[in-house]
Amino acid sequence: MTDTDIPDGFEPLSRKSPLTEPWEPLYANKTDKAVIIGLRLAKPHTNGRGLIHGGLIAALADNAMGYSCAQMTNWTTSFVTISLTVDFVGSAEIGQWCSIESDVIKTGKTICFAQCLIKADGAVIARASGTFRVVPKKG
Numbered sequence: 001m002t003d004t005d006i007p008d009g010f011e012p013l014s015r016k017s018p019l020t021e022p023w024e025p026l027y028a029n030k031t032d033k034a035v036i037i038g039l040r041l042a043k044p045h046t047n048g049r050g051l052i053h054g055g056l057i058a059a060l061a062d063n064a065m066g067y068s069c070a071q072m073t074n075w076t077t078s079f080v081t082i083s084l085t086v087d088f089v090g091s092a093e094i095g096q097w098c099s100i101e102s103d104v105i106k107t108g109k110t111i112c113f114a115q116c117l118i119k120a121d122g123a124v125i126a127r128a129s130g131t132f133r134v135v136p137k138k139g
Helices: 054-072
Strands: 029-030 035-040 077-088 099-109 111-120 121-137
Touching: 029 077, 035 054, 054 077, 054 111, 054 121
Parallel strands: none
Antiparallel strands: 029 035, 035 099, 077 121, 099 111, 111 121
16 A cells, blocks of 8 residues: 555545544544544654554544444434543554544443454554443434
């Protein structure tokens, strides 16, 4: 893959936030059960050693799992993070394709549980789990 290659099925991420704005472009691949976030790693995504920053991994894992919980409820409710756990098991470098692939474990009336794998060019570099509070949308 070259720096400009985006895998099939990914489109620009439509949900924007001030936190992720400096990391654009971000991409999403929406399935029936998940929102997979992807990006081509670049200098703004790295730490002082030139490797992907753990804060980026945590933030995008939080987003991907929360969006996936929303996808499972047809976007009829909102979710806020109660807890987030990330285990770092590898590293990634500039130029690699990073994907955050979520799996919703259970969605209830008040809580949603999700997990995800963070991959760089297909190799797992982190795993995360999250618990989210269901917040009904107002009117």
